[in-house]
Amino acid sequence: MTEELEIFLEDCDDQLQMMEDALVDMQSNGASESTIGTIFRAVHTIKGSAGMFGFDDIVTFAHTGENLFDSIRQGDVGVCEEMISLFLLCKDHMEVLINLLTEDKELSAAQKEVGHNLIQRLEGYLPRAQIKEENIEDIPSTIVIEAAKWHISIRFHKDFFTTGMSINSVFKFFNKVGKVLKIQPIIYNIPSIEDINPLHPYIGFEVCLLADLSKSEVEDIFEFIQEDVDLYIFLCDDSDEYNTLVSIRKEPELKNELINAKFIDEDTLIEPELIIPTVEEKEEIVLNQKEEEIVLNQKEEEIVLNQKEEEIVLNQKEEEEIVLNQKEEEEIVLNKKEESSEPKKKAVSSLRVDSSKIDILINYMSEISITNSRILTLIDDEGSEIGETVIHMKQLLEFVSDGIMDMRMVKVGDSFNKFRRIVSDTAKKIGKDVDFVISGEDTELDKTVVERISDPLLHMLRNSIDHGVELPEDRVACGKPAQGRVDLRAYQDSGTIVIEIEDNGKGLDRDRILAKAIENGSVKKNNNLSDSEIYKLIFSAGLSTAETVSAISGRGVGMDVVKRNIEDLRGSVEIESTIGQGSKITIRLPLTLAVIDGFLLQVGDTKYIIPLENIKECIELTTIEQESLNGNEFINVRGEVLPLLDIRLLLGENKSITERQNIVIVYFGKKIVGLLVDELLGEHQTVIKSLGIVFDQLSGISGASVLGSGEIALIFDVARLIELRNEG
Amino acid sequence: MILDNLTALTIYEVETLQDIFILALKEQENILLDMAKIDKIDIVGIQLLLSMVSTVKASQKTIKLINVKDTVLQQIKISNTQIALGLDV
Numbered sequence: 001m002t003e004e005l006e007i008f009l010e011d012c013d014d015q016l017q018m019m020e021d022a023l024v025d026m027q028s029n030g031a032s033e034s035t036i037g038t039i040f041r042a043v044h045t046i047k048g049s050a051g052m053f054g055f056d057d058i059v060t061f062a063h064t065g066e067n068l069f070d071s072i073r074q075g076d077v078g079v080c081e082e083m084i085s086l087f088l089l090c091k092d093h094m095e096v097l098i099n100l101l102t103e104d105k106e107l108s109a110a111q112k113e114v115g116h117n118l119i120q121r122l123e124g125y126l127p128r129a130q131i132k133e134e135n136i137e138d139i140p141s142t143i144v145i146e147a148a149k150w151h152i153s154i155r156f157h158k159d160f161f162t163t164g165m166s167i168n169s170v171f172k173f174f175n176k177v178g179k180v181l182k183i184q185p186i187i188y189n190i191p192s193i194e195d196i197n198p199l200h201p202y203i204g205f206e207v208c209l210l211a212d213l214s215k216s217e218v219e220d221i222f223e224f225i226q227e228d229v230d231l232y233i234f235l236c237d238d239s240d241e242y243n244t245l246v247s248i249r250k251e252p253e254l255k256n257e258l259i260n261a262k263f264i265d266e267d268t269l270i271e272p273e274l275i276i277p278t279v280e281e282k283e284e285i286v287l288n289q290k291e292e293e294i295v296l297n298q299k300e301e302e303i304v305l306n307q308k309e310e311e312i313v314l315n316q317k318e319e320e321e322i323v324l325n326q327k328e329e330e331e332i333v334l335n336k337k338e339e340s341s342e343p344k345k346k347a348v349s350s351l352r353v354d355s356s357k358i359d360i361l362i363n364y365m366s367e368i369s370i371t372n373s374r375i376l377t378l379i380d381d382e383g384s385e386i387g388e389t390v391i392h393m394k395q396l397l398e399f400v401s402d403g404i405m406d407m408r409m410v411k412v413g414d415s416f417n418k419f420r421r422i423v424s425d426t427a428k429k430i431g432k433d434v435d436f437v438i439s440g441e442d443t444e445l446d447k448t449v450v451e452r453i454s455d456p457l458l459h460m461l462r463n464s465i466d467h468g469v470e471l472p473e474d475r476v477a478c479g480k481p482a483q484g485r486v487d488l489r490a491y492q493d494s495g496t497i498v499i500e501i502e503d504n505g506k507g508l509d510r511d512r513i514l515a516k517a518i519e520n521g522s523v524k525k526n527n528n529l530s531d532s533e534i535y536k537l538i539f540s541a542g543l544s545t546a547e548t549v550s551a552i553s554g555r556g557v558g559m560d561v562v563k564r565n566i567e568d569l570r571g572s573v574e575i576e577s578t579i580g581q582g583s584k585i586t587i588r589l590p591l592t593l594a595v596i597d598g599f600l601l602q603v604g605d606t607k608y609i610i611p612l613e614n615i616k617e618c619i620e621l622t623t624i625e626q627e628s629l630n631g632n633e634f635i636n637v638r639g640e641v642l643p644l645l646d647i648r649l650l651l652g653e654n655k656s657i658t659e660r661q662n663i664v665i666v667y668f669g670k671k672i673v674g675l676l677v678d679e680l681l682g683e684h685q686t687v688i689k690s691l692g693i694v695f696d697q698l699s700g701i702s703g704a705s706v707l708g709s710g711e712i713a714l715i716f717d718v719a720r721l722i723e724l725r726n727e728g
Numbered sequence: 729m730i731l732d733n734l735t736a737l738t739i740y741e742v743e744t745l746q747d748i749f750i751l752a753l754k755e756q757e758n759i760l761l762d763m764a765k766i767d768k769i770d771i772v773g774i775q776l777l778l779s780m781v782s783t784v785k786a787s788q789k790t791i792k793l794i795n796v797k798d799t800v801l802q803q804i805k806i807s808n809t810q811i812a813l814g815l816d817v
Contacts, residue, residue: 183808187778196776
């Protein structure tokens with residue numbers, strides 16, 4: 001797959017999501033100018049880009065949709081609920097068409113039929129005259145009202161052919177957005193067969209296009225190849241522009257070519273050598289041609305300047321000040337950059353990077369950190385000059401590491417908004433009226449976590465709507481408003497991300513869950529389970545209390561998978577519920593999966609790491625306290641009873657060679673436990689490595705990290721350790 | 729000259745074809761390029777054909793493309809290069 005095609009597919013993904021968001025918004029808030037505009041632009045962009053690649057199926061389909069939305073925009077057609085539902089189906093079909101491209105598959109007969117039916121239904125809403133005109137072949141497919149004649153001069157950069165892009169697709173697309181009046185191939189630059197490099201483009205084109213498009217819309221057609229072509233676009237009736245074209249192309253044969261192809265009369269064109277541009281014109285031409293180079297040079301200069309500034313600062317200040325000053329300098333330079341490049345801000349504000357590239361960076365970064373730690377352990381004297389340099393390097397590496405990790409952080413909002421439609425469809429399907437409220441969209445979370453939490457969230461949302469929220473008539477009978485409410489919220493809480501799904505439905509039936517669990521043998525009859533523990537039974541495999549099995553949920557398959565997925569992410573899940581008032585599912589997740597600030601300690605012969613964010617405090621046990629503990633599972637800490645978990649016993653570690661024992665008080669959410677360990681070794685920047693499938697079932701351990709000494713330290717999964725302690 | 733081993737004239741074949749053309753140019757006075765087996769062409773192939781046609785003409789020899797399939801002709805027509813290639817359409 002070429003880079004351009006990948007960009008196209010990513011762009012389509014974004015456009016389809018925008019379209020869906022706008023349609024769902026329309027469903028709940030009615031059509032507005034802004035939502036109509038968003039949908040029209042999304043369809044228009046997909047059509048334009050698909051046309052560029054010659055994906056005719058997508059173009060044809062999107063074209064009908066675009067026409068309908070154009071009519072809506074013009075006020076010729078009104079929006080109704082059926083139309084919105086139809087457009088959601090169209091969005092799905094476009095997704096299918098685009099996915100087929102990704103998989104390099106052909107459209108099946110059934111899919112063709114679906115597309116055909118959808119087009120017919122769309123056309124049913126179109127004004128008659130428009131359909132009639134659409135059915136005439138070989139005429140511009142967009143109705144040209146005030147069409148302009150555009151001259152497009154195209155030359156290709158050296159690598160154009162090897163990008164895999166097809167200029168013929170562009171020409172075909174011209175006929176979809178307007179009518180090509182003339183195409184003149186420019187062949188005089190093609191070398192002889194002996195001299196030609198067949199992979200380099202020498203051919204060029206002069207095109208006259210009649211279309212109801214603005215100049216920027218014509219330029220947009222070339223969006224995906226703009227970096228590989230040299231374009232000059234102007235209105236055909238501007239004869240001065242032809243003179244400029246001849247002048248800037250510096251091709252002596254071009255003038256005759258334009259005259260012979262009847263783009264312009266002989267009299268209109270001045271001899272190229274007689275064209276003497278004014279100083280301003282010259283500057284403008286040079287500026288246009290060199291714009292990219294200048295921007296690049298400026299960037300290079302800025303980089304060099306920044307590096308120099310950093311060097312000066314490094315030589316002047318002491319370590320702690322250095323860090324502060326660097327930040328300040330960066331901010332100043334950034335501010336300066338923002339001020340000086342304000343008009344270009346949009347163009348450089350974001351950069352699409354394949355997430356696998358960031359993963360590779362993280363991996364290398366972790367190796368560098370490990371190597372640096374190793375150097376530090378090899379240096380006897382940390383106070384020596386080399387020792388200080390390595391420590392400084394360690395600090396800088398942490399900055400770089402934080403920066404890279406930050407790149408992986410994405411706002412959960414994009415993922416959450418995708419649920420809007422599913423919630424709306426699900427509710428509609430089972431006759432429920434649900435107000436779906438999302439909050440905390442700006443909360444950031446590691447991209448991998450966001451991706452892996454998406455399915456579990458969807459499953460829980462469906463459950464909330466299907467089993468939680470009651471039917472409107474039942475709600476009214478209970479004295480509740482007919483419309484139910486489901487909240488999806490995200491926020492940060494003490495180094496973790498909390499995601500809550502709360503509904504104001506009927507709540508979980510504690511007794512029914514317990515009875516079902518006893519019936520299928522997951523729980524003994526004489527148990528002593530708390531409400532919270534009973535609610536958590538809904539995460540057991542095969543336990544569904546739903547009276548009816550629907551297409552949406554109720555088979556008891558899935559909630560166990562949900563819990564496992566959350567635990568795989570080092571997260572935890574809690575349920576609160578009140579009969580008649582609703583339920584709340586709280587999911588806690590770590591901010592990131594790759595690098596954490598850890599606390600290194602030793603138990604027996606093994607080193608362990610606890611995520612720093614889970615540590616409340618450390619207490620050193622005196623010999624008397626150790627003796628008084630004498631196998632107790634609780635300890636009194638300043639008047640509070642603290643449950644203890646002896647790691648040595650839990651993991652079968654040897655007795656410590658040291659006499660010292662410590663308690664590390666850890667917490668996850670509202671739960672707290674004291675871990676009984678041997679030695680505390682201090683903070684450690686921890687790069688999490690997977691233990692692989694062999695140790696997949698190892699409870700309480702989430703991964704491993706390589707220490708500077710080359711030793712392996714195991715990382716505690718605090719949420720699981722707390723659960724193990726509570727399970728006894 | 730029949731392009732026996734080729735069914736397409738695209739970016740993947742142009743380098744091989746350039747060698748074939750150079751050889752043909754040395755050995756033949758009047759070149760008849762039988763395109764019967766060519767099903768596919770792209771702008772890279774079209775450019776190579778244009779180079780060949782103009783080279784042959786410049787050396788006072790002749791070249792004619794024959795048996796051009798409709799699919800190929802369609803692509804040539806999109807770029808409006810049929811006249812430069814001497815195709816009677």
